[in-house]
Amino acid sequence: MQKRPLNPFDWHEADDQGMLVEGFKRMVFVSGQCAMSNDGRPQHPGDMRAQTLLSLENVAAVLAEAGMDLSNVVHLNTHVTDVDLFRAEAAEAMAERLAEYGVRPPGVLSGTTRLGLPELIVELEAIAVG
Template identity: 30%
Template sequence: MPKRTVIVPDSLAPNPAFSPAVRVGDLLFVSGQVSVDNDGNIIGIGDCEAQARHIVSRISTIVQSVGASMSDVVKVTTFLTDINDYPAFSKVRGETFPTDPPASSTVIVAGLVRPELVIEIEAVVNIPD
C-alpha cells in the first residue's frame, strides 16, 4: 500500500484543522483552497475572478512543491456560491488550463466557510516520475 505523506509548502501557513495536500503514490490530493493570505485575510472580497486567481496561485504553489506543474492536474472540483460568477471562474480556468484541461466539476453551494468567500477549488494531480 502506498505511503501517505502530508504536503505543507513552506510558503503557506500551516492549518491544524487540515492538510493542504496529501500525496499517495503518484497522486496528490489538494484540499479545497480558498482566497486567503497566510494571516487569514480574504483576498478579493466580492470579486470571484480575483479569488479564483489567488486560489490558482495557492494550488500552483502546492503542486510545484512536489515537482509537478499545473499541466499535471487531472481533476478539479470547484464550489461557487453564485452561478453568476461562473463566467469569471471559467475565464481563470481557461487561462490556467489553455490546452488539454483536466476533468472538472462545478457545484453551486449555499455558502462556504466564511461568507465573503465566493469560490473554493480542490484538485487531484498526477505527479510525474
C-alpha cells in the same frame, strides 16, 4: 507518464470529460483552496475573477511543494456561491490560466450557499499526478 483526454461528447466547452492517466508514480490530492493570503486572511471580497485566480494560484503552491505544477492536474472541482457569476466573470480566466499549462481537467462546477468563511465565494480542489 501518459495522459489522454476522453471526450466522447461534443457538448463540453471548457474541460475534458475524462482523463486516462497511465505510468505515473505519485498522486497529490489538494484540499479546497480559496482566495487566502499566506497568513490565512480572505482576499478580494466579492470579486469572483480575482478569487478564482488566487484560488488557482494556491492550488499551484500546494503542487509546487510536491515538485509539480498545474500541468499535473487531472481533476479539478470548482465550488462557488454563484454559478452564473462564475460563468460570467471567472470561468474563461481560469480556463485560460489552465491552458497555459496545457490542461482542461475534468471536474465538477457546483453551487453552494456558503463556503468556510463568509468572504469566500470560490473554492477549488484538485487531483494531480506525476
